Amino acid sequence: AQKITQTQPGMFVQEKEAVTLDCTYDTSDPSYGLFWYKQPSSGEMIFLIYQGSYDQQNATEGRYSLNFQKARKSANLVISASQLGDSAMYFCAMREDNTGANSKLTFGKGITLSVRP
């Protein structure tokens, strides 16, 4: 079974609008972390936001917020007030703590976001 599922093939959003990028995960580990990374066309991987499995509140970082629904095993990224520079591939990733708090990240396939002017 896939540990991280990102099924949206590609998303379009109008500049200044909000957009939600979906991510579901699968783990039996009670302690885990969820991460979102942005990959522009230039190829680098940029860390956006983190959510821990025991965090009581949804994570927020500027225009990024995470809609964390633990019972549904989903961790959707919400980007508010989209900008043209937000056009990129977005990856959801999970770290399972059963092998340590610095263990590997498992990535989803990614979602392409295109922001229209």
Add this chain to the structure above:
Amino acid sequence: EPEVTQTPSHQVTQMGQEVILRCVPISNHLYFYWYRQILGQKVEFLVSFYNNEISEKSEIFDDQFSVERPDGSNFTLKIRSTKLEDSAMYFCASSEVGQGGNQPQHFGDGTRLSIL
């Protein structure tokens, strides 16, 4: 802001040759990682490294691969006898020691490896 630095940005090598990909992690980070991304596919974990030894490795990281921290700043990935299917973007990442697990892995800009 400190960043992970990778060199070269693009490496072209003949099949069967050895390549060394280099990384300078963020200076106060103690965990180091290599990932790869075949064109159009997801990012895959290769290996993690802590305290001068491998912490974890994937099935991809077979005897063809090795990692080394030759000095206090560099972290290298060596691929021996390269194959066509080794063509990919290779990312180095580093993180601080996790406290409660909230330390993100910071990625370099990647080295694009092309095997001819």
